Amino acid sequence: MLELEGVHTYYGTSHILQGLSFSVPERSCAVLLGRNGAGKTTTIHSIAGLVPLRSGSIRFMGREISGERPHRIARMGIGLVPQGRRVFPSLTVEENLTVASRGGPSGDGENPPWDLSRVYELFPALRERASNMGNQLSGGEQQMLAIARALMTNPRLLLMDEPSEGLAPVVIERVGEAIHRLKEAGLSILLVEQHVSLACSVADEVLVMNKGRIVWRGSPEALLSNRQVQQQYLGV
Numbered sequence: 001m002l003e004l005e006g007v008h009t010y011y012g013t014s015h016i017l018q019g020l021s022f023s024v025p026e027r028s029c030a031v032l033l034g035r036n037g038a039g040k041t042t043t044i045h046s047i048a049g050l051v052p053l054r055s056g057s058i059r060f061m062g063r064e065i066s067g068e069r070p071h072r073i074a075r076m077g078i079g080l081v082p083q084g085r086r087v088f089p090s091l092t093v094e095e096n097l098t099v100a101s102r103g104g105p106s107g108d109g110e111n112p113p114w115d116l117s118r119v120y121e122l123f124p125a126l127r128e129r130a131s132n133m134g135n136q137l138s139g140g141e142q143q144m145l146a147i148a149r150a151l152m153t154n155p156r157l158l159l160m161d162e163p164s165e166g167l168a169p170v171v172i173e174r175v176g177e178a179i180h181r182l183k184e185a186g187l188s189i190l191l192v193e194q195h196v197s198l199a200c201s202v203a204d205e206v207l208v209m210n211k212g213r214i215v216w217r218g219s220p221e222a223l224l225s226n227r228q229v230q231q232q233y234l235g236v
């Protein structure tokens with residue numbers, strides 16, 4: 001579904017992604033873990049076209065997408081759930097969703113396109129809050145809204161940047177359940193997380209990043225039993 005090969009990204013003269021390569025197979029969830037500053041958000045932003053690559057390649061469904069504008073990448077089927085949720089505070093829940101709606105078939109041939117009734121089915125709490133303003137929601141509700149808003153663009157691949165940030169443990173569990181349901185609905189997911197247990201509960205593959213490179217990859221079980229990798233790269 002997604003393939004990065006030898007990706008180098010800079011901010012000015014700072015060399016952030018240093019030859020990053022990994023892939024996300026169809027209908028799977030890959031999780032990027034790593035300390036603050038490892039380059040996880042920069043990876044997500046490079047895929048979404050928000051930061052230009054210096055060199056390397058990013059292919060989505062077989063097609064080169066590096067160098068494309070962000071709105072075109074979104075239209076090709078890559079949805080972004082940004083760090084910090086970024087819901088529109090002065091729009092209602094329903095308006096937050098309808099402004100994102102792209103309409104039309106999702107093109108995956110199996111699942112119906114995402115619309116209001118389908119996202120409300122996934123997140124019933126949002127239906128109850130439909131006429132509340134974005135800024136009246138709890139952190140957990142805002143996270144569900146941020147995910148639902150990305151779904152309204154009918155993505156095939158969802159990029160999620162630290163959805164657990166600032167949430168209570170019980171709410172983090174609900175985010176994990178939502179991710180499982182998205183996988184069941186046929187989505188591929190690239191998740192950036194600091195929360196190791198959430199990451200391991202949803203990941204098919206864990207990718208550990210350090211200084212702009214993947215330094216370890218494996219199953220969640222292999223990571224959980226590897227104290228050395230956890231201490232060296234995750235500080236846990």
Ligand SMILES: Nc1ncnc2c1ncn2[C@@H]1O[C@H](COP(=O)(O)OP(=O)(O)OP(=O)(O)O)[C@@H](O)[C@H]1O
Pocket residue numbers: 011014016034035036037038039040041042043
């Ligand atoms: N707009 C920017 N301009 C310059 N440097 C930046 C910019 N954004 C990030 N950086 C730097 O790039 C490096 C990687 O940052 P990035 O946000 O990708 O890391 P991260 O792994 O997502 O960490 P965090 O969990 O703290 O967000 C850091 O050293 C950071 O200071």
